[in-house]
Amino acid sequence: MRMTFNKHTISAWKWVGTLFTFLILLTQAQAQPKLTDKLPVDPRLKVGKLSNGLTYYIQKNVRPEKKVELRLVVNAGSILEDDDQQGLAHFTEHMAFNGSKNFKKNDLVSFLQSIGVEFGADLNAYTGFDETVYILPIPTEKKENIEKGFQILEDWASTVAFENAEVDKERGVVLEESRLGKGAEDRMFRVVYPKMFDGSKYAQRLPIGKDDILKNFKYDAIKRFYKDWYRPDLMAVIVVGDIEPVEAERLVKLHFEKLKAPATSKPRAYADVPARKSSEGIVVTDPEATNPVIEIFYSYKKTKEETTVGDYREFLIRNLFTAMLSQRLQELTQKPEPPFIFGASNIGGFARGYETYQMFAYVGKSGVDVAVNALIQENERARKFGFTAAEVDRLKKILMKGIERSYNERDKTESSNLVSEYVRNFLEQEPIPGIENEYTYFKTYLDGITLEEVNAYAAKTIPTPTDNKLVVLTSPEKVDFKIPTNAELLAIADNAAKTELGAYEEKAVAASLLEKAPVAGKITAEKEIKEIGVTELTLSNGVKVILKPTEFKNDQIVMNASRFGGQYLYDPAKDRFNAEFASTVVAQMGVAQFSPVDLRKVLAGKTASVAPRISALSETLNGQCSAVDVETMLQLTYLYFTQPRKDDDLFKSFVSKQQALYQNAASDPQFTFQDSTISILYKNHPWAPKLPKPENFSLINEQRALDIYKERFGNANGFTFVLVGKFDLAKLKPLLATYLGSLPSTAQKSTFKDVGLRPVKGVVKKEIHKGTEQKSFIRLFWNGEAPYSDSEQLKIQALTEALNIKIIETLREELSGIYGGGMNGNLNKYPYNNYSIGISFPCGPENVDKLIKAALAEIEKVKANGPSVDDLNKVKETWRQQYEVNIKENTFWARQLLQSAETGSNAGEVLSYEKRIAALTPKDLKDAANKYLDMKNYVQIVLYPEK
Structure with missing residues (x-):
């Protein structure tokens, strides 16, 4: 039947269309959640x-x-x-x-x-x-x-x-x-x-x-x-x-269903937490403490049960408030002389059904007074004056982006994450409306939350200066500032809010990372490896890009990059700490015109991060982003290569915080033990690993560290980038040519340097005495040179895992001598072919000899007979189960593809992993034990309490 149209027909269809539109709008209005609606349970549950x-x-x-x-x-x-x-x-x-x-x-x-x-x-x-x-x-x-x-x-x-x-x-x-x-x-x-x-x-x-x-x-x-x-x-x-x-x-x-409920049972009572009746200061010091810490606790209050959509909306306001206050406190740590190393305010607690407003800070060089004043005054500033419209808008973008990513991944969410929510629902009645409903609540209500509402929430939530509180200082006995008495500490807190304060001043930042895109390079070669779904690109500046599009996650792209080079290229006498901290210093100062705080602002509403690092043998870059923010991640990458930022104030802030953080580190017995272990293993080689010490940071020269960073990242030739995740290859290629193909490059090739760092040989046994607690720590090491191969690497790892089973069975279950600990091992290709195997576990001093003897006895059994078939099968099955999960993870593939590029191995070998582990035999592990666990070449170091 053909339909014919005339004037009346058209009018009728207009009316039907209007009615249809009205019905859609009515349906949408009905579907919109009301604030009085009860929060539902996830319909999938x-x-x-x-x-x-x-x-x-x-x-x-x-x-x-x-x-x-x-x-x-x-x-x-x-x-x-x-x-x-x-x-x-x-x-x-x-x-x-x-x-x-x-x-x-x-x-x-x-x-x-x-x-x-x-x-x-x-x-x-x-x-x-x-x-x-x-x-x-x-x-x-x-x-x-x-x-x-x-x-x-x-x-x-x-x-x-x-x-x-x-x-x-x-x-x-x-x-x-x-x-x-x-x-x-x-x-x-x-x-x-x-x-x-x-x-x-x-x-x-x-x-x-x-x-x-x-x-x-x-x-x-x-x-x-x-x-x-x-x-x-x-x-x-x-x-x-x-x-x-x-x-x-x-x-x-x-x-x-068969479990019987007892006829009579004790009532499941919940402990009360009474409100604090008065304010109090308490100072506690200890000779082995490493950092002075300030904590301020206000009275516990009963938590409000969240049952309605209106409660959920208030939860959004609370999230905005806590995130904005945290960002303000973080900004204070960027000052040349920061008031504290780290500071935070939040609402929480240990007690079921109760919560407290609490403040916390690691005290820096400026001392207790400055830290307490900054902590309380910043809270008081927010209570009195609230937040700015720009802060609220930024946080709304950040929260919305977070829920969007969760929503996008709703069919790819790990079961362990869902389980955790249901545990909290049973124990604490945390709402579980499900991600679809939560996404709806965010879309419906987040944008409508006003600045006035957030500020009203801050005004009623942040305690007033007269509210009862417990002010706590825990500290090392020796610090550079005067340790107050209990009364003096409370007085500092009481007086902090008396200072006249002004409102927070918002600093404007640029709206985008780059004013204009760089001149693009070219893709000069392309190769496809079909067996693993990978495409390899070569760019005109010598950069190689390995791409693997996946469906493992709906909204994730992982990027890893590396090139040989690293710290060892520099003279340790002149540049040890400049090279070691060069990438850290740059990360503290930012890129282009953006400090770390500014970067957070300009990236609000986006999910993209990039972290450069200079290690001993290479330069690396790691990044992640959501699928729609890949260009932002590549722009950040471009800036980290081309425009590292120099900022004298942020450099001073970094040095000040690190020196304060590690000032008393040597008071910790574990720090001394680890430091001594390194010295014993490497005999104070100039490039031996070093634990952070305050004096190290004063040896960093800001300009020289920046110059070294530029030397390592100023020439991109030889870098391999790996991108794995949800992307369209055709759309990504032009972006790669623009932001990676334009990176500066010269013909100079970069490689690593073998500086001759080798562990001690022979049998070495040392005791370290530190600490007052009756605690010991045992470490055993086997190190040496051996040709690298993937098959030998697999044998070493299987050997240590099989021995871990025996360590748990014998040292923990039979001897009751340890709670945790174990063995690990690796075969390394760079800077020279070598192996390293170690055992470590804490124990009581009285059990040291017995446990070492038992651990070595298990090794001797494997050297004589190999592991049992059952134990080896346990290792194989664990690895097989892990592999089945890993093979569908973007991070796993990014790591494997980059590692294959570095070692020159076949990336497709990852697909034969199950066959390779299935082929392992007890004899393989027996041979590995005899080859690598040589009792004429091992180091034994034990921590004991002070005599």
Whole structure:
């Protein structure tokens, strides 16, 4: 049927069109969220509750593929401990890995390692004041592995064994974890902490507990904690990953519906945090402290529950406020004589359901008075005068850009990120409306937030000068300024806000990075490597560009670049520190007309960053950007090559902050140990690695450092750039020709220099005595020359991973002598063919000899027999699982492609990785152990407490 038109038909269609438009507008108006609307739950997420009270969260998510993230969340932590149980909430978490109904001691960890789940890195748990969370990622390729994963969660929730012998063994491990935290910071914290929570149970319930209780508690005490608090009404099971929701829900019900809620149970009480009744100053010093730090805590207040869209809008205002205040405090650190090294203000706290306004600063050369004054006065300035329209507009752009990127990546978000949100929802009722709804709230309400609203929020949120507060100074005993008394510290804070203040003055900056584009170079050659989806370009200035467009992320491009050269080209007697800090100094001063603060302003609303670096053997550049901001990233790259900025004030600021930061570093036993280790290994070679010391920074000459930077980046010939991510090759090529093809270039080739830096040979054993705590640290090194090959590199890494399994089994599980630590190794091609293998772990001084002997015994076993087939298979499966994730990561490909270019190896070898690891045999590792772990050529260095 043909339609004919006349005047009446046209009029009718106009009316229909108007009606259609009205209906669309009406639908849109109805779809717009109202401030009174309740915040929904992400529609992709299923939230349910079993009849016994257990809550579950389920969501299908295919990033990464073939993996599911499982969590058991227990709404119980150290705050619920009885007096004889202090530390046992955390101890219970440890015991969950030491035997249950279906998994004997070590069986659980061994099984998970066999399917590629790495203990510590993947499999883990943590205990806080109010919660205990068990972390279990499971590969989903085999159905039986998923079943076992749920069985593990069920066992953790209901049938932990608590065998007496295993409890006693685990005491040593937990005490070693406690020992790890001891030192100056911990000693000072334990004085301050009770003051922070005066009158609250939080003041007496640090999760690590008390050593005397950990050593001596009766078995019934830990079993009582488990019985009282590990119950379904206080638990959540979270399942997010590559699994069908129907199957996930079936497994949750199968394993957890059977758990019985106790007939009678203790009420899950929440500790109160009373408001501070008066102001107080407290000064705590320690001879091993490294940095003076100021902290100001105001009264804790109950957090407001966020339930409506209006609450979400207020959350946006809060984000604007905290970000703008943080940027102002950062600007203060750019002064030639900064008031502090670093400063911050935020709203937060340790206590569930409470928050406090707090300020924090690392004190610099100017001393306590100046730091406190700047911190309080900048807050007071914001309270009295608010922010500027330009600041608010910039932050709106930054926040909007952030949510846009999250929205763009909504189908590429990692499961671990989603799981973390659901954990917080269960424990703290954090809203989980989902990224689509959050994006809608941002678009609907962010732009409409007025300057007046933000300033009103600042005025009511920032405490007044008369509000009760706790002012804390923790400090080394010896500093360049007068350490105040408690009363004097409080007086400084009280008087800080009495100074007459003016409003913040906004400095205008240019609207764009470049006034005009540079004259473009040309693409002189192009080559395609189809097997790995890569295109190689050669530019007219000698720059090589390797491009790999991917779909791994919707809004990410990663850029890595390098060329041989580096610090070793310079005379260490004259230019050691100029060369070492040249790229750092430039990063502190900015590019073109833009200081770092100005760069942040001009880049508001864009996601693009570039970081140049001069290492020992090369010049490198690393960058990232969103897909639409690739030109901005390339413009930044161009500026870092061609227009590094000199700024005397920012240079002075950098030197001042670094000298203050490291002034007391040598007071830390670990710093002294590391410094001594370097001296022993390299016998004070002029190019031996150096830990930062205050006097080093006074040896930097601003102009000479800038000249060295220009020498290294002033000639781009020989640089290889790798870009991986979401881009259109045809559209990117002209931009590369413009911004990379125009980089300055000469015919001079750049290469690295071998300065003869070699570690000591033979058997060397040294002891370092430093520190008052009963803490030791063991380091063993094997170094030497050996031909480089990718296959040998793989063998060394497999060897160290297999030995790590034995170190954990023997030193931790059998001997209860360590909490963490391990082995690593590498084969290096530059500046000469060499290998380096090391073992390191902290322990008690009384266990040093026993643990070294045990570690060396495991090495001798592998040298004699090779690793067990089971252990090698665990390593292989872990690597295979990691590879399946990595091969779909932009950062992995950028790193691999650049490394292949540097070493001259075939980039396509990355595709044969699984075959190469599958081919490894126990004999390969046995041979590697005998070749590289020569007991006639190793270094043993041990830190002991002072005699």
